[in-house]
Amino acid sequence: MHHRHYDVLVIGSGGGTKISTPASHLGLKAAIIEKDRLGGTCLNRGCIPSKMLIHAAEVADHISTAAKYNLKPAGFEVDFQALVQRVSETIDGESDSILPAYRKNENLDYYHGEAVFTGERQVTVRGFTLTADKVYIATGSRPRIPDIPGLDKVPFLTSTEALRLEKQPKRLVVLGGGYIATELAFYYSALGTDVDLIVRSSMLRAEDGQVREAFTKAFQRHADIHLQANITKVAFENDTYTIEVTGRDGKVQTLESDALLIAAGVVPNSDRLNLKAAGVKTDASGYIVVDDHLRTSAPNTWALGDVVGNYMFRHSVNVEGEYLFETTVAHPEDRPIDYGAMPHAVFTTPQVAGVGLTEEEARAQGNDYVVGFRNYSASAMGMALRSTEGFVKLLVDRSDRKIIGCHIIGHEASVLIHQVITLMQMKGTLDDLLSTIFIHPALNEIVRNAARDARAKLAAE
Template identity: 40%
Template sequence: MAHYDLVILGAGSGNMLLSEETARLKVAVVDPGRFGGTCLNRGCIPSKMFVVAADVAVGTRTGARLGVHATVDRVDWKAIRDRVFGRIDPLHDSAVDYRRANGVNVYTEPGRFTAPKVLRVGAEEITADMFVVAVGARPRVPDVPGLDAVPYHTSDTVMRMDELPASMAVIGGGFVAAELGYVFGAFGTDVTIVQRGPRLLMAEDEAVSERFTELAAQRHRVLLETTVTSVAAHGGGVALTVSGPAGEEVVEAETLLVSAGRRPNTDLLDATAGGLALDEHGHIVTDDAYRTSVPGVWALGDVANHFQLKHMANAEARVVRHNLLHPEDVRTLSNKVAPHAVFTSPQIASVGLTEQEARRLGVAYLVSVRDYAQTAYGWALEDTTSFVKLLVSPADRTILGAHIIGPQAATLIQQLIQAMSLGLTVDQVARDTIYIHPALTEVVEQALLEV
């Protein structure tokens, strides 16, 4: 039985734990998948590379509103796909080779706990003084009659298809549906989105969710308050029987994308056999320092939180690395400011309270909304639908929440994230900072000044 100072389960954000400081430790990394985890191989990075190509296609077709008349001759799906994964796929082997060359044992078979701090990997059992569990999450597949009998894609597989489908049905209305629905629609696929709720992107601020739903319905068929009651094979594709406000109907498509959320991989790890406490959703329970219920075992990323965000996992990895090496000076990470973005069209970014959350919690707030169209750069864009929305505390004038829908939203929100993290008031951010004219950042400035 091999014994290590540190065993890392998961080579996504878990791989980031290793540094010059950990070189003195005897370390093993266990991951049956590809180094880089979800983000690099089947999540944020490849999907954004597809989004960039989609933006070019859409921008070309819509240039006439600016007086630029152009057409898209064709979209070469295989060329786009191969550009994306031709850059990503070689990174796995080089990462494994690099770790092994630097004294890290890499296990490429699945690991399962057999007891606290005892892990079976293949035919071998290993132990360690410290474990970090960072095994991530995977797409959740809903229990729909017939789904297990037809071919379908999830976000894990859809970007590696050999051919661009003529039509696609999407189950779910969250960020995967928003981003990949946009991508395939931009490339020419006829997309139908089936969403149980009354809007798409229900977790966003209601105003943002409503605006995005309106815009998405202009380019896709969007079925709201509709459930899939069964799925069957049909003519080389699939047929979804759905039930909604108009009654029951059948949606036919060449390809089916299931985007019904994600579930933590704790079941694949036998986390409970390892003594790890789980919450009602199957996530590993940790404290603010990412310690689990087992001394010496830490957890981070999608397996331990509900954010499902790579930048949050990166921040957690930095905290956990410090805590592993400096147990006398344990650091914590506050999740009060947890921003996110949806790289669809229009782009969406959000941080802090939504207006519906503020109402539900009874939090007093002021609201400021500023349209892109009210700025010079908004004129240049001929933008008529984008806006910035702020929620501000009337008591101490700090920002409670910020929500942006429109071009460059994920970039524009960064100064507001910083202001919230540092406890700055809207007055400080608006009046004590000079904003470049006529940059798009003026829409944020104007929203702040309005408060």
């Protein structure tokens, strides 16, 4: 077995590239290991292909709802296979473009295969034994497959397959109520598939309660929603799924479909690494345990991204990768990571976006706050959009008037929230937001109007 030693060794080609590539540019000898396609989950089977498909679904949804603008389109036909092939070819092209760049980099070696630890900072991969001064684990996560009787005997979909499925199902059953389940349910529904959504607890359960309630009501136009229910048995015969769904009251309902999507969360890709040999500890759920410097229990070994589970976003692992490069490679220093105002979004219709505390979290922590609230409909652009379900909600601390949370549901929520993210990151106040000039009649005025509501409530006390 061949042995090679590196300054920097990264396992995983998603967020891990924020360390390996810049390290090589400093003249350090770096290596990166990837068992699947280069680019990680986000590029190949996550946020990028899903948003390309969802945009087509949004266009279809605009056409389907055009009557509210006094437009009567003749309808549309979906070339489903061509859509999926176009997106897949684009994504594969992006992934394939990474390797030539690696091959031109004399300080970066790429190993395509599965890494297995055989000691501290020592792995084997495809006949090579690799050691390094510094090791970074960024192996991500994969769909969690629940224990459902019959599921192991049927050809179900996960998000990976659902993004590449070229034959549009007429009827789809989705297990899950999180962002992956709802985004994919919207994509299929808007293009004409009848969708049943089986939600074991509540829709988007990590969101602010008011947003969660509004979203559940709004999403009923995209799917038949079965709340506090679970799939308890699955069978597949003659290209048809028979799915037994048990509700909270114990009543059993049988659904039939021609596709079944399991989107019931994820598990970390830590179980195949032989982390015990590396001296790296995991928690009861398999996530790698790290401190506030992203250090594992093994010396000079760090972990980041989904396999850690602090945040499950591409933008968060980018922050972690850039932090580790700066503090452990480029300019080593003893500085804990500061995530700042970490935002998120759900790209359905309606969109959902959030940053900071939910009202439930603020209440549980004993924060003294006021709520600034404004419906989309109470704005010029909201009226133009004929919005019936969107709103902006701000949580403002009474003592220092800083915004401690913002939650938006509605058109372009993922865009609107950025002005609040910046404000929170800069430790700004409600008054800083209100001193900003907003373009009229841009949709952003709804954020200002919610801030004005908070100011009026503070003044009335």
